[in-house]
Amino acid sequence: MDIVVQKYGGSSLADIPKIKYVSDKIKKHVSEGKKLVVIVSAMGKTTDQLELLCRKVSECPVPREKDMLFTTGEQVSAALMAMALNNIGVKALSQNAFQAEIITSSDHTRANIRKINSEKLKVNLKNYDVVIVTGFQGITESGDVTTLGRGGSDTSAVAIAAALGAPCEIYSDYPGIFTTDPKLFPTAKILKQVSYDEMLEMAQLGAGVLHPRAVEIAKKYNVKLCCRGTFSDDNGSCIVSDYIEQPVVTGLSVMENQTQVTITGLPEDHIVVNGIFNYLGVKQFNIDMISAVRMSDNNMTLSFTIVENDNDILEVIQDLQKEFCGCNITSKQHFVKVSVVGLGMRTEKGVASRFFKALSEIPIELITTSEIKISALIHKNYKDRAIQLLAQEFDL
Amino acid sequence: MDIVVQKYGGSSLADIPKIKYVSDKIKKHVSEGKKLVVIVSAMGKTTDQLELLCRKVSECPVPREKDMLFTTGEQVSAALMAMALNNIGVKALSQNAFQAEIITSSDHTRANIRKINSEKLKVNLKNYDVVIVTGFQGITESGDVTTLGRGGSDTSAVAIAAALGAPCEIYSDYPGIFTTDPKLFPTAKILKQVSYDEMLEMAQLGAGVLHPRAVEIAKKYNVKLCCRGTFSDDNGSCIVSDYIEQPVVTGLSVMENQTQVTITGLPEDHIVVNGIFNYLGVKQFNIDMISAVRMSDNNMTLSFTIVENDNDILEVIQDLQKEFCGCNITSKQHFVKVSVVGLGMRTEKGVASRFFKALSEIPIELITTSEIKISALIHKNYKDRAIQLLAQEFDL
Secondary structure (H helix, E strand, C coil): CCEEEEEECHHHHCCHHHHHHHHHHHHHHHHCCCEEEEEECCCCCHHHHHHHHHHHHCCCCCHHHHHHHHHHHHHHHHHHHHHHHHHCCCCEEEECHHHHCEEECCCCCCCCEEEECHHHHHHHHHHCCEEEEECCEEECCCCCEEECCCCHHHHHHHHHHHHHCCCEEEEECCCCEECCCCCCCCCCCEECEEEHHHHHHHHHCCCCCCCHHHHHHHHHCCCCEEEEECCCCCCCEEEECCCCCCCCCCEEEEEEEEEEEEEEEECCCHHHHHHHHHHHHHCCCCCEEEEEEECCCCCEEEEEEEECCCCHHHHHHHHHHHHCCCCEEEEEEEEEEEEEECHHHHCCCCHHHHHHHHCCCCCCCEEEEECCEEEEEEEHHHHHHHHHHHHHHHCC | CCEEEEEECHHHHCCHHHHHHHHHHHHHHHHCCCEEEEEECCCCCHHHHHHHHHHHHCCCCCHHHHHHHHHHHHHHHHHHHHHHHHHCCCCEEEECHHHHCEEECCCCCCCCEEEECHHHHHHHHHHCCEEEEECCEEECCCCCEEECCCCHHHHHHHHHHHHHCCCEEEEECCCCEECCCCCCCCCCCEECEEEHHHHHHHHHCCCCCCCHHHHHHHHHCCCCEEEEECCCCCCCEEEECCCCCCCCCCEEEEEEEEEEEEEEEECCCHHHHHHHHHHHHHCCCCCEEEEEEECCCCCEEEEEEEECCCCHHHHHHHHHHHHCCCCEEEEEEEEEEEEEECHHHHCCCCHHHHHHHHCCCCCCCEEEEECCEEEEEEEHHHHHHHHHHHHHHHCC
């Protein structure tokens, strides 16, 4: 069987005309002799609407019940898609997580996929041309419903593709992966090829097209992964292990709503630093852009960013000050992180220098680098200008 | 364990304030030391909204996928109810049909319950005070999602009560079972007790409070069944095997949208009559109020009623005329069936005569009777007047 896994996001399924459009698209693939596993997200803003209902009931809802609630969204999409396909003569069957036997850990609202019954999927693909699977969700060994966290439908799709040894196509409103956000920089180009590593850096930097966990699984199981536009006939972008013609910088990404936290007068003591990071980890903060410098008085200055999060950082800072009372802790909000990513940086020298030269007119608060990435933290007022300057410099 | 099964209908769960109200009500029962299994319907008009979506996708949707779609409604209610209960300190767990293992036949959209895992429910009741189960739905042995047909949540509730050997309370907007529809006849009274048989006749006659299948199961397994108002503290109505103080007529019910079909000149031949009824059965028509009279020319006149159904009766009549071409077939729409029901009719004489005397001013098209019921078909224009006359006559 020539099996292809396709995932359609919520905005591609936002209403019935779109569902019908996608079903026509799927029919074309079927008529080419392919068997399709189609992973669907919840229609349009369904998940947001369910989130709203949920908040009205409880400020701190039981995670297990949140998962029970949210997973209905994808089941609605899957059932409607199966109806739409059967309506145009395509033999299609919907499967929820119970039926597809997508077994996950029991970490409600952020579960990890452990096992997928690929044999059952293959049996269904013998009887049907298209099997539609609810994305974003799984069940535990004991039959509780779980979700993989938001954006988890990408993860579902790539994991199912890995289990089937099939290629995976992710369809969204974007016709592919852009060098940078085309909403911010309209002349942004589509990348025909991106490496897993570049994509990982870009996904984690908020590039928005692919969920980083999906890219990690694709890399691990060597899944042939492409990103295409639902409403476009272009080939889109393919994520590959490596490619020959490497531009120095492949993409530019922007992560908004950053808060910078700076702690000065910290004793040079790993236990204290670990204590701070542990504390923030328990509070579910994702710490990013860590920079630590020893000052002339032998004390440390530690600076890092976190995502702005309903202002509870102020409470956290008060707690930190209580715990580590010798220190002076300040936080500054409304920053953005701009980053350039490219496999070529591994070999090409002088990228950092070109990066800083391009941004010379903009005050930079914090800098971090990896093998294939340079990131700078700047105030949000400079965001558009920075994107313009970097896109010009690196021809993005 | 003192287990009680409670079912809350869609209008009792129409919005978040109502869900919270019901959760407070459930908490009171829990504080009395009870363990509750709560069966929930979909919120308010959810099922109608899903039906609308469904029709936009396909005029004739695959029944299996319809079930996949519709069952999401109850899962939303169950999850929100579990959140609401946990939010006020009540240990509650939601269970969908997969989890509660409600095994049904595979007749999609109108499945029958075959088996319920009552042991699993009891284990969950040891760990939780309230187990919330999605009504209206089940799964087949092979794991397909099914529904029990509209109003099937009553059936779910009574079947679960039967499996647990527990009493069952059906909560709705109505504070109990009325002698007749209080919307049509505002002075209608609540019946403290109704027999299973009376309730069955009334349910099948469209009394609207209880699904007839639920009553059948309650009768078969001798489930203690009560109907109460969600927003009332009264005891409501209890359905019992029999009771001593039997009024002659317990209730009056009205079934609207009736079409009368009359076939004249039919050869007196059971094969032909069976053929007609078989044909209508295949077409999913429910035939009611059958009357057959042999005329002086030895031909039969057959008259019966069906529920008005998107006008496709005209097509059916054409088909019937083709098959049984000697006959003259006519149909008349816009009729209602009014019926009085009462166990007392079994012993009391003269009920029929009081019935017809009361309706003497109204033209009656068709009459049928059972041991505990008399029904008359009248034009819908006479509906209100007939209810008034019958309620007066039988003190309802």
